Amino acid sequence: MILPNRLRAGDTVGVIAPASHPNQEYLEKALPFLQEELGLNVQLGKYVSEKNGYLAGTDEERLEDLHDMFKNPDIAGIICAGGGYGTSRISSEINFDLIRDNPKIFWGYSDITYLHTAFRQKANLVTFHGPMLSSDIGKEDFDTLSREMFQQLFEPTSLTYDEGISPLTVLSEGEATGEIVGGNLSLLVTSIGTEYEIDTAEKMLLIEDIGEEPYRVDSFLNQLRQAGKLHDAAGIIVGDFSKAEPKEQDAAIPLSKVLEHYFADLHKPVLSGFKIGHCFPHFAVPLGATASLSSHSKSLHITPGVK
Known part of the structure; x- marks a missing residue:
């Protein structure tokens, strides 16, 4: 796996919207976090404010912004403005040689899961599953721990998650180590049968989602099980499933x-x-880094995602 170079104060990060049109008000409110708190310069993608129905511009425009940011030697990292839907539409046209030859920090989650998987499996790049500008950073309840997670981009940092952060439930006992992969559960399921199908063999599989009722989560997990993805994984990290309450109790x-x-x-x-x-x-968390999961200590340890 290729570790991207760490950020330094004064570096420039690019902001793109490769999926849905981001909330422009929240996006503007989020920029001071990058500029004032992290000490970074910001370059907005050419089409970050475009709107094409439920997409942030056309497929060609969103792909152009993505390629331009990787191509530009003055851009040290790329932060996604938001998720929604649309990254799978541009995946087949991505120049993975360009990404492999110009490795840099790439940060986002939700629909960005499709790009995380594609970049890791096609370009061997470690990427970051973390809060985005219009979706999270620009909102009033963006919290201290979430802010602190960006510090791992400035210094190689080993991460530890234990019950000091939140209560953890053991669903199956064991200890395992492997490359951490995954992200949004529904996006992982849509990758099955494509050339970007999630590879879980001997990997630590991370899953999370939002707004999916239990029967929908059931169908997603059944798909992963029948595709052998649960069997192949070394361990499974179950993240947050917010707004998952069933409508018919x-x-x-x-x-x-x-x-x-x-x-x-x-x-x-x-x-x-x-x-x-x-x-x-x-x-x-850095996807593609090495993670160790233990039911005995109820902890997750992850190696640094930058060099």
């Missing part, structure tokens, strides 16, 4: 029971309760 199975059904008999470490995903705090 009398015909529902609790999400906890759905998770238990798919994970309890896996005979590998599976822990839930990680504040990773559409939540605050949002614990940001």
Whole structure:
């Protein structure tokens, strides 16, 4: 795996919107965090304010912004403005040689999961699953821990997640180490059958999602199980599943029971309760780095994502 170079105060980061049109008000409110708190300069993508229905500009425009930021030697890192939908539409046209030859920090989550998987498997690049500008940073409840997670971009930092951050539930016992992969569960499922299909073999699989009722999570996990992705994984990190309450309570199975059904008999470490995903705090992690998960110590350790 290729580790991108760390950031330094005064570096310039590019901001792009490779999926849906970001909320421009929240985007503007988020920029001082990068500029004043992190000491970075910001260059907005040419099409970051464009709107094409539910997309941030045309596929060609969003792809151009992505390529331009990797191509530009003055850009030290790329921060996604928001998620939504659209990254899978441009994946087949991405120049992965360009990304491999110009490795740099790439940060986002949600729909950006598709790009994380593609960049890791096609360009061997370590990328970062973390809070975005219009989705998180520009909002009033953006919290201290979520802010602190950006410091891992400035200095190679080993991360530890334990119950000092949030309560963790053991769904299956064990200890394992492997490359951390994954992200948004629904995006991982849509990759199956494509050339960007998530590879979980001997990997630590991270899953999270938002707004999906238990029966939908059930269907996603069933798809992963039947595709062999749960069997192949070395361990599973269950992140946040916000707004997952069933609309019809009398015909529902609790999400906890759905998770238990798919994970309890896996005979590998599976822990839930990680504040990773559409939540605050949002614990940001480098995908492609090495992670160790233990049910005995109820902890997750991750190696640095920059050099």
